[in-house]
Amino acid sequence: MHDRILYGYWRSSAVYRVRIALNLKGLDYQQRSVHLVNNGGEQHSTEFKRLNPNQLVPVLMDNGLALNQSLAIIDYLDETYSDVPLVPKSGELRYLVKAMAQDIAVDVHPLNNLRVLQYLSNELHVDEDAKSAWYKHWIATGFEALEQRISVTRGQYCVGNEISLVDVCLVPQMYNAQRFGVDLTSYPNLVDVTTSLGKVRAFIQAAPEHQPDAV
Numbered sequence: 236m237h238d239r240i241l242y243g244y245w246r247s248s249a250v251y252r253v254r255i256a257l258n259l260k261g262l263d264y265q266q267r268s269v270h271l272v273n274n275g276g277e278q279h280s281t282e283f284k285r286l287n288p289n290q291l292v293p294v295l296m297d298n299g300l301a302l303n304q305s306l307a308i309i310d311y312l313d314e315t316y317s318d319v320p321l322v323p324k325s326g327e328l329r330y331l332v333k334a335m336a337q338d339i340a341v342d343v344h345p346l347n348n349l350r351v352l353q354y355l356s357n358e359l360h361v362d363e364d365a366k367s368a369w370y371k372h373w374i375a376t377g378f379e380a381l382e383q384r385i386s387v388t389r390g391q392y393c394v395g396n397e398i399s400l401v402d403v404c405l406v407p408q409m410y411n412a413q414r415f416g417v418d419l420t421s422y423p424n425l426v427d428v429t430t431s432l433g434k435v436r437a438f439i440q441a442a443p444e445h446q447p448d449a450v
């Protein structure tokens with residue numbers, strides 16, 4: 236039997252991406268919760284650091300192989316279980332999908348990660364209003380560009396009518412933006428595509444509120 240365990244946290248957007256990818260590919264997995272806040276953050280525990288010295292979720296244990304970095308995990312899943320591809324195999328679209336996914340996962344998400352926000356508060360003594368302005372600024376910078384690109388590339392989903400890695404990255408980032416009160420009215424295409432994706436079972440099942448550790 237295939238042993239697949241996803242270490243994560245219900246609200247983590249990087250873990251959310253991996254849940255969506257696993258669900259789209261119809262792969263079973265168990266979940267282990269790593270609470271990012273309780274006990275000073277369980278990602279910093281000795282036990283978790285053995286799995287990922289970077290102290291970040293997700294980690295996917297796949298038959299004993301410990302994988303970190305959501306995009307690398309999804310790449311691994313795409314190579315290993317290729318019948319539901321999330322990145323086109325070749326051609327211009329392959330690079331477009333990768334680039335747009337990275338626009339979100341590499342250029343937007345890390346700036347607003349928990350440890351960055353904690354550093355702003357705890358070490359730089361930035362107040363809540365300034366922290367919120369920081370958060371919203373980096374989302375707006377990324378979303379303005381993405382809105383332009385998606386207005387050209389979209390069909391029902393971000394790139395045409397096939398679900399791709401861009402959709403897998405967009406939905407968790409939109410969840411984060413809503414959670415932090417970002418005004419989304421300037422991004423009608425992002426909202427529209429996210430609404431379409433919200434009807435897809437793999438996305439519904441991966442939603443933070445449907446995870447066993449959701450509170």
Ligand SMILES: N[C@@H](CCC(=O)N[C@@H](CS)C(=O)NCC(=O)O)C(=O)O
Pocket residue numbers: 246247248249250271276278290291292293303304305306340345348349350351
């Ligand atoms: N580039 C990494 C980012 C992972 C990441 O930032 N995970 C966040 C949750 S979304 C985390 O574990 N944060 C814990 C912390 O900041 O202490 C990936 O895509 O997997």
